[in-house]
Amino acid sequence: MATADKKVYRASTTAPVNIAVVKYWGKRDPKLNLPTNSSLSVTLSQADLRTLTTASCSAAYPASEGDSLLLNGEAADVTNARTQACFRELRRRRAALEAASPALPKLSTYPLRLVSENNFPTAAGLASSAAGFAALVRAVADLYELPDSPAELSLVARQGSGSACRSLFGGYVAWRAGSREDGLDSVADQVAEAAHWPEMRAVVLVASAEKKGVSSTSGMQQTVATSGLFRERVATVVPANMARMEKAIADKNFEEFAEVTMRDSNSFHATCADTYPPIFYMNDVSRAAVRAVEAINAHAGRAVAAYTFDAGPNAVIYYLEKDAEVVVGTLYHVLGDTEGWKREALSGLKASMSLDSGV
Ligand code: DP6
Numbered sequence: 216m217a218t219a220d221k222k223v224y225r226a227s228t229t230a231p232v233n234i235a236v237v238k239y240w241g242k243r244d245p246k247l248n249l250p251t252n253s254s255l256s257v258t259l260s261q262a263d264l265r266t267l268t269t270a271s272c273s274a275a276y277p278a279s280e281g282d283s284l285l286l287n288g289e290a291a292d293v294t295n296a297r298t299q300a301c302f303r304e305l306r307r308r309r310a311a312l313e314a315a316s317p318a319l320p321k322l323s324t325y326p327l328r329l330v331s332e333n334n335f336p337t338a339a340g341l342a343s344s345a346a347g348f349a350a351l352v353r354a355v356a357d358l359y360e361l362p363d364s365p366a367e368l369s370l371v372a373r374q375g376s377g378s379a380c381r382s383l384f385g386g387y388v389a390w391r392a393g394s395r396e397d398g399l400d401s402v403a404d405q406v407a408e409a410a411h412w413p414e415m416r417a418v419v420l421v422a423s424a425e426k427k428g429v430s431s432t433s434g435m436q437q438t439v440a441t442s443g444l445f446r447e448r449v450a451t452v453v454p455a456n457m458a459r460m461e462k463a464i465a466d467k468n469f470e471e472f473a474e475v476t477m478r479d480s481n482s483f484h485a486t487c488a489d490t491y492p493p494i495f496y497m498n499d500v501s502r503a504a505v506r507a508v509e510a511i512n513a514h515a516g517r518a519v520a521a522y523t524f525d526a527g528p529n530a531v532i533y534y535l536e537k538d539a540e541v542v543v544g545t546l547y548h549v550l551g552d553t554e555g556w557k558r559e560a561l562s563g564l565k566a567s568m569s570l571d572s573g574v
Pocket of ligand 1: 234235237238239240248254344345375376377378379431432433524525526
């Protein structure tokens with residue numbers, strides 16, 4: 216009789232945060248997590264924002280305990296449909312390898328244990344689910360020694376959280392909405408490497424590190440169901456913004472990049488306001504950041520900074536390295552004088568970040 220394999224198999228990985236400049240907002244198929252529109256993001260430096268995940272599995276782990284996830288030291292739920300979809304899909308891919316090579320250990324049948332840590336506040340509109348699911352999928356794919364490309368893994372990560380599919384690439388990344396019902400063409404691809412436009416920087420203004428009020432998932436469902444403006448956004452605004460943004464990146468045209476980034480953020484938050492009942496992610500502190508960026512750009516006589524806001528009040532400001540002093544310096548100065556801008560917010564001004572070149 217063969218001795219049972221009690222070995223613990225393990226793999227660790229980190230995944231970066233990405234911040235969209237053309238936003239994903241709306242699902243055409245909530246079960247497969249297929250979006251209503253394409254989106255485009257910039258992957259931020261892992262030195263500043265990242266999730267570190269270790270995946271392990273073993274025949275020695277009691278089957279009765281099932282799969283588990285420890286997130287920032289606390290037990291997290293893995294029974295939700297999204298995490299289950301990722302585990303199921305990763306196990307299916309591993310099982311195919313095991314079927315082709317019977318000598319491989321049957322890792323696909325062992326309980327999985329994941330330990331994950333963010334170096335930034337979870338669920339504060341800082342794309343934690345993006346880095347989280349990208350790291351989860353990547354760690355288990357490494358553990359299972361899957362040969363899948365980042366594009367193939369993006370199909371899996373998408374089912375965990377839509378924006379996660381973009382965190383499998385560095386640089387400038389598009390998530391193509393696709394049109395197939397099975398979602399096999401709803402996949403991420405790299406529009407340009409970080410090295411193509413390495414002068415790009417981002418600064419995060421932390422207006423609040425608290426958990427957001429309305430989750431992206433439920434917020435976007437309410438928008439799809441109730442906003443008329445949203446239909447216009449999907450039909451005309453986003454396709455035009457995607458085309459303009461891809462060209463701006465190819466041409467390294469920061470003014471164009473900045474205008475599309477700010478307009479798309481405004482358009483997304485307008486559809487939130489047009490949702491019934493309305494959803495407000497931005498607050499007075501956020502609006503002060505918008506005014507500060509406008510002041511910086513007016514003073515420079517051209518767009519040197521671009522704001523964008525996700526499903527929370529924190530601002531991400533994009534700028535080029537050569538304009539660092541005027542942008543970051545003025546943000547400190549202007550926001551320091553703005554009533555309502557809290558001291559903590561200023562102390563939360565992250566050092567300027569470069570881009571991540573990919574995992
Ligand atoms: C505003 O990816 O968190 O950040 O697919 O339901 O998990 P789910 O949504 P999620 O939504 C992100 C929305 C956004 C815009 C973006 O990142 O494109």
